[in-house]
Amino acid sequence: MSRHFSDYTNEIGISNLSRLADSSTNAQDYSSALYLLGKELGIVLAEQINDENIKLCVACTVEDADFLAKGIIDSLSDLYSDISLACFWNQRQQALSIAPIIKKYCEPAVNSANVLVIVKSIISSACVVKTNLTNLIQECEPKRIFVVAPVIHCDAQAKLNKEFPDSIAEKFEYIYFAVDEKMETNGNLVPGIGGNVYQRLGFKDQDDKNKFIPKLVKERRESLISASKQKVAV
Amino acid sequence: MTHTKQVESLFGSDVEKYFINKQIGGNSNQKGSRYEDFFSVMQLAQLFQLLTNDDKDDIEIYAQAEAFVDDLLVKFQKHNAQHHFQLKTSPTVSWGTGLKSISDDFYKQKVLNDSLGVDKTRAVLVCSDKEKAARLQKNTPDNIADFTDIIFFPEANTINHLILIDDEFKTLIGQICFSNDIDKLEALAMLILGHWINKKTTLTSVNELLSTLENAFPNYLARLNVTENLLPEVERIFSTITNFSFKIEKGYFSWQYHDFDSGTIPYSVDSKEFTAFQHEITSKRPRQFDELEGILL
Numbered sequence: 001m002s003r004h005f006s007d008y009t010n011e012i013g014i015s016n017l018s019r020l021a022d023s024s025t026n027a028q029d030y031s032s033a034l035y036l037l038g039k040e041l042g043i044v045l046a047e048q049i050n051d052e053n054i055k056l057c058v059a060c061t062v063e064d065a066d067f068l069a070k071g072i073i074d075s076l077s078d079l080y081s082d083i084s085l086a087c088f089w090n091q092r093q094q095a096l097s098i099a100p101i102i103k104k105y106c107e108p109a110v111n112s113a114n115v116l117v118i119v120k121s122i123i124s125s126a127c128v129v130k131t132n133l134t135n136l137i138q139e140c141e142p143k144r145i146f147v148v149a150p151v152i153h154c155d156a157q158a159k160l161n162k163e164f165p166d167s168i169a170e171k172f173e174y175i176y177f178a179v180d181e182k183m184e185t186n187g188n189l190v191p192g193i194g195g196n197v198y199q200r201l202g203f204k205d206q207d208d209k210n211k212f213i214p215k216l217v218k219e220r221r222e223s224l225i226s227a228s229k230q231k232v233a234v
Numbered sequence: 235m236t237h238t239k240q241v242e243s244l245f246g247s248d249v250e251k252y253f254i255n256k257q258i259g260g261n262s263n264q265k266g267s268r269y270e271d272f273f274s275v276m277q278l279a280q281l282f283q284l285l286t287n288d289d290k291d292d293i294e295i296y297a298q299a300e301a302f303v304d305d306l307l308v309k310f311q312k313h314n315a316q317h318h319f320q321l322k323t324s325p326t327v328s329w330g331t332g333l334k335s336i337s338d339d340f341y342k343q344k345v346l347n348d349s350l351g352v353d354k355t356r357a358v359l360v361c362s363d364k365e366k367a368a369r370l371q372k373n374t375p376d377n378i379a380d381f382t383d384i385i386f387f388p389e390a391n392t393i394n395h396l397i398l399i400d401d402e403f404k405t406l407i408g409q410i411c412f413s414n415d416i417d418k419l420e421a422l423a424m425l426i427l428g429h430w431i432n433k434k435t436t437l438t439s440v441n442e443l444l445s446t447l448e449n450a451f452p453n454y455l456a457r458l459n460v461t462e463n464l465l466p467e468v469e470r471i472f473s474t475i476t477n478f479s480f481k482i483e484k485g486y487f488s489w490q491y492h493d494f495d496s497g498t499i500p501y502s503v504d505s506k507e508f509t510a511f512q513h514e515i516t517s518k519r520p521r522q523f524d525e526l527e528g529i530l531l
Contacts, residue, residue, distance in 0.1 A: 089497070091452075091500060093421075095428075096421070096425065096428055098417075098420060098421045098424050099417070100417045100420075100421045100452075100454070100500065101415070101417045101497075101498075102497055102498060102499075102500055102531065103495070103496070103530070103531055104495070104496055104497065105494055105495050106496070107494055108493060108494065131420070134394060134416050134417065135415070135416065135417060138416065162395065163391065163392050163394045163395055164395060164398060165399050168398075211528050211531045213527055218524075221492075221495070224492070224494065225492065228492075
C-alpha cells in the first residue's frame with residue numbers, strides 16, 4: 001500500500017481513515033468517520049491558526065458539508081465564534097479538469113474573512129478545490145489559506161499551487177492525514193477514501209448529490225434569516 | 235499549394251532550405267506547446283466575435299503555417315489580409331540581423347506575401363516578458379515597422395492561472411461567455427482549448443470551430459440572439475417566493491435568494507432542458523424557497 005501518514009495523524013485519524021477505505025463500511029458509518037476526521041482536522045487547524053483575533057471562513061462542497069466540514073466547524077467553534085460558511089455545488093467534467101459552480105451558499109461574513117479554510121474529503125486533481133478557491137478569493141482577501149483534507153494525492157499540492165499566481169499560492173498551508181500515491185484510471189486514489197465519495201455517502205451520481213441541500217446549510221441559513229428578521233423588528 | 239518554390243525564386247536556395255527546415259522544426263516544437271495554445275485560445279475568442287452572418291467562412295486560422303512567421307496565421311479572405319504571429323518565451327529574444335533572425339523572417343514574410351498578392355500583411359511578435367516586449371517595440375527595425383506589432387502575453391501554468399494574471403485574456407473570454415464568473419470563463423476557455431488541440435491540424439475555418447463548440451453541451455457560450463423568456467405561470471410562481479430574484483442574461487437564467495444563495499442553470503433558456511425545468515416548476519408549484527431550491531439544482 002503506497003500510503004504515508006503526516007505528522008498530524010493520530011490513532012483516531014488512522015482508525016477512521018481505515019473505516020473510509022473499507023468497502024464494507026455502510027453510508028451511516030462512513031459519514032460518521034468523515035465527521036470524526038473533521039473533528040480531528042479541526043483540532044490540528046486550531047493549533048496552526050493560534051490567533052483569536054481572526055475572521056474565519058470554512059468552505060466546502062455539498063457532499064462534504066454535513067460530515068467533514070461540520071466536524072471541523074464543531075472543533076473550531078470551541079475557540080472561534082466568528083466562523084462563516086461557503087458551500088459549493090460543482091458540476092465536475094473530469095475530461096476537461098473543470099468543475100463549474102452551479103449553486104453557491106455564501107454567508108455575508110465570508111467577504112470579511114481573513115483566514116480561509118477550504119475543506120475537501122479527498123484532493124487528487126485539485127480541480128474542485130481550485131475552482132472554489134478561485135471563486136472565494138474574488139470575494140475576500142485572506143491572509144492565510146488552509147487547504148484541508150483527510151487524504152491527498154502525492155501530486156495534489158503541486159497541481160493546486162500551479163493554478164494560482166505565487167502571491168496566492170504562497171499563502172497555502174496544507175493540513176492532511178494521509179498521502180496516497182496510487183491512482184486508478186477512473187481517478188480514484190487507492191486506498192484513498194474507499195472509492196467515490198458520492199456513492200459511499202449514498203448518492204446515485206453527481207446530479208443526485210447536486211440536488212441535495214445539506215442540513216448544515218439549511219440550519220445556518222435559517223438562523224441568518226431569523227437574525228435579520230429580529231434586526232428588522234428591533 | 236506550397237510556397238517553397240516561390241521562396242526559392244525570391245530569395246535563393248539557401249533561404250529555401252531554411253524555410254523548409256523551419257516548417258519541420260516548427261511542427262515538432264508545436265507538440266505540447268502550452269504557450270502557443272493558450273494564445274490561440276485568446277485569438278479564437280477575438281475571431282469568434284468577428285464572424286458575421288455574411289462572412290461566416292471568411293476567417294481561417296492555421297497552427298504552424300507554411301510561412302516565415304509561422305506559429306499562428308490568421309487569414310481574412312474577404313479583405314485579402316493575413317496576420318502572422320511569432321511567439322517567444324525566451325528572455326533573450328531579439329530582432330537580430332541576417333538570415334534566421336526574427337527581423338529578417340518578418341521582412342521576408344512581407345516580401346513573400348506581397349509577391350503572392352496579399353493586400354495587407356500584419357506580423358506580430360508575441361513575447362512573454364513585459365519589459366522585453368516594450369524594448370522590442372521601441373527598437374523595431376525600420377524596414378518592418380510599418381506592418382509589425384509587439385504584444386505581451388504572459389506565460390501561465392494553466393487556464394485558471396492565466397485568467398487570474400491576464401486581464402485581457404479574461405476580458406476577451408468574458409465577451410463570448412454567458413457569465414463573468416471565473417469558473418464559467420475557465421470552463422469555456424478549457425472547452426475552446428480542447429477543441430483547438432483536437433482540430434488544429436485538420437480544421438482551419440474559424441466558423442467551423444465555433445460550430446463544433448456550439449454543439450458541445452454545456453458550452454458556456456453567450457447566446458445573444460435568444461429572445462425566449464419565462465412562461466408567465468413560472469414568472470408568477472417566482473414572484474410569490476419572498477426574497478427570491480432572477481435574471482436572464484446572455485440567454486441564461488441565474489437566480490439569488492437573500493444575499494447568500496445564488497446559482498445559474500447551466501443550459502440556455504431556449505434549450506429543451508430549460509423547457510423541462512419550467513414544466514417542473516409549473517407542476518410542483520413551489521410556494522417557498524425550500525420547495526424551489528431542489529428544482530433549481
